Amino acid sequence: MSSIELFAGAGGLAMGMARAGFQHSAVVEWNGDACQTIRENRSHYESHGEDFVLFEGDARGFDFEPFSGGVEIISGGPPCQPFSLGGKHQGSLDERDMFPVAVQAVRQTMPKAFIFENVKGLLRQSFSGYFEYIYLQLSYPDVPKNRGETWSDHLARLEAIHTSGSKKPTYHVVFRLLNAANYGVPQKRERVFLVGFRADLGIKWSFPEPTHSEDQLLVSKWVTGDYWKRHKVPQNKRPQLSEKLAKRIARLAQPEFDCLGMKPWVTVRDAISDLPDPEKQPQNKILNHVYVPGARTYPGHTGSPVDEPSKTLKAGGHGVPGGENMLVRPDGSLRYFTVREAARIQTFPDDYIFHGSWGETMRQLGNAVPVKLAEVVAKSVANALNQEQSSRATKIC
Incomplete structure (x- = not known):
């Protein structure tokens, strides 16, 4: 057609x-x-x-x-x-x-x-x-x-x-x-x-x-623990539950909870965990996977926690190149997503080549469906x- x-x-x-x-x-x-x-x-x-x-x-x-x-x-x-x-x-x-x-x-x-x-x-x-x-x-x-x-x-x-x-x-x-x-x-x-x-x-x-749900992600993390086991995250490296979230988890743990066959939301960790850390391995051979320094938070742009789906990738016209396009690690430190990581978050294949500078490429990715x-x-x-x-x-x- x-x-x-x-x-x-x-x-x-x-x-x-x-x-x-x-x-x-x-x-x-x-x-x-x-x-x-x-x-x-x-x-x-x-x-x-x-x-x-x-x-x-x-x-x-x-x-x-x-x-x-x-x-x-x-x-x-x-x-x-x-x-x-x-x-x-x-x-x-x-x-x-x-x-x-x-x-x-x-x-x-x-x-x-x-x-x-x-x-x-x-x-x-x-x-x-x-x-x-x-x-x-x-x-x-x-x-x-x-x-x-x-x-x-x-x-x-x-x-x-x-x-x-x-x-x-x-x-x-x-x-x-x-x-x-x-x-x-x-x-x-x-x-x-x-x-x-x-x-x-x-x-x-x-x-x-819809085929995926936030509730199922919460079940995978805090009821069955499958999410943490799959990523080999020890107990002392997992985030603390707020009182509000703990109450929600208690409801999801009830036998009558049914998510109608939904799959868990896919997180940033799910999407990029098999990629080397570009800050620690700058000479890696992954296409478009280059560390870019200078990431910082500012009002309205605080980055995406690694164990959640990312926030909406932005096109970059928000004060610093890449805008909101930052990864927040469990310890609170952050860095910019590489082009390859942002591409995975936008579900482009790994052999997809992006043309232009880092800022221009992140603009393309931020505007993409x-x-x-x-x-x-x-x-x-x-x-x-x-x-x-x-x-x-x-x-x-």
Whole structure:
């Protein structure tokens, strides 16, 4: 199934789409270092033998017309800074707002489905009107904004169409805030996913259910002790339980506790324990595993404890290179994650090569969609499209 990937960045969503069986017709990204990263890892996107177009430039300059009617899905993560909790919160007023391009791509190609991802901040009350506008534009991409019409006037027109029932939606759109940790990613990364299917296909779909839970991690640590045994952490090296957490553990230890077959959240230690400590072994041979000095805490950025999923990796525009991207050891000392460690936290494969300086590479990783989360969502969408295609073929026969 053919796809177009917009705002590709380091390629996390694009790789998840490829693993789900989609074949990229075009990949669009403006940043030169990110494009070089994709070029150097092209084999990860060509598992089906496709030779996609890599467009290095502003997505607003990409010509979608040649792909009209020939693409089954469009995916991408429009730049999140306009809506990020760590940004300037300018939303639709920010020139980096690329949702209009995402809507344009859907309107001009009319794919069977689309997947767009963005930051949790998009759901803030202050952006509620603009989020509704995004939602309705994606539902009715064939009702474009008129020349000279403001976005608020266009929103009012879309609301009138939607509530009157004078026109059926072109796409059925759903959205949900997903925590990557709930799907086996070693990172507590909350992101909004907007998924739409063309209404004429009659597809019934819902978001994949979580497979991992914090409760199961707590059980593994403090009820069975399996977590500490697996990592050979002695009793005197384990953290102290707070009174509040001890009460929660007592509840989880009860026989009636049932986590419905969930797996434990994956921690930073789970993700990187087999890598050498780059501070102690600076001459190791692991790709992109180089110690970077200078890590320090500052308000709002205190690093990620090794025995929890990491905090959300940041893109680096937060006062020091790498922002929140620090490991906190059990003794309280800290250091920056190496590029390889951050890549594992974002579930990129170990042979994935990142292009650019450490700060630029960490920016790419901080902006990326975790590959594993992208794959989970993309596979669910692919299954729905395959079932629809199979059903249609059966009816024709």
